[in-house]
Amino acid sequence: MGSPLSLCVVALDPLLEAGAVSALSGVPDFTLVKPEEEADVAVVILDRVDRRELDLVASAGAGPHRPALVVIASDMSPGEAADAIGAGARGLLRRHEVDADRLARTVRTVAGGDCTVPPDLIDGLLDRGAEEADAYPAVRGRGPDWGLDERERAVLRMVADGRETDEIARELCYSPRTVTTVVRDITQRFRLRNRAHAVAYALRTGLL
Structure with a gap:
């Protein structure tokens, strides 16, 4: 210990x-x-x-x-x-x-x-982010690479709920390697430091 x-x-x-x-x-x-x-x-x-x-x-x-x-x-x-x-x-x-x-x-x-946020708050932040994207054309115009696809959102939601890689893999029927790759791809795309930074960034910017 x-x-x-x-x-x-x-x-x-x-x-x-x-x-x-x-x-x-x-x-x-x-x-x-x-x-x-x-x-x-x-x-x-x-x-x-x-x-x-x-x-x-x-x-x-x-x-x-x-x-x-x-x-x-x-x-x-x-x-x-x-x-x-x-x-x-x-x-x-x-x-x-x-x-x-x-x-x-x-x-x-x-x-x-890592970060942990109640799942219903993540859903509310997702709705809020969508409303802000509708309100600001500059956000809508960032292109497809700016957002997250459904697999990435599902993985980040579970990361935000404090779930471990193996738990996420079992629930989403992915391999642990796939989950790790999804998180790595997100952090590299947005130049983030780690899982915690990825969740915080996604929540702040309306990606989740």
Whole structure:
């Protein structure tokens, strides 16, 4: 087993902070630290996704240590999800969806460099992206190479849901090598760094 993951919890509401700390304190491979200390992951708990709360997200991911960010909010629209990703979040959860196991899985996912977003938010972002493409001729005119085909969208949706390569391959009836190739092709085409960057880019630009 590797070194424990260090994580901190950040919230404007001390009751929300205490609840998250309690849920995470029993996970054996996690070490809880204070927000001002070095952490691999910061869990940021929001009441709503607005400018003040997004500033909290951005500040949690700033500084010399730059932890990966998980954002938990009471609710999120697709636009608010895009804003949270733009502020640096790699993992998004709604508060009513969170239990200790799901939160721990999300923390591990973002610590490993991937993104995880609720599937219905991905669908909402897809609809939002299509509306923006209709509204802006410059987006529509980028040509077929700019977008994603259905296979690429299906793979990225599952990557965004925190699924591993073997799981994606089984569910979509592809080989693991095909899934890896699809993700590599996307990152190379758009000059992206990795899977996490690919998901974040696709969500921000309406490709998903």
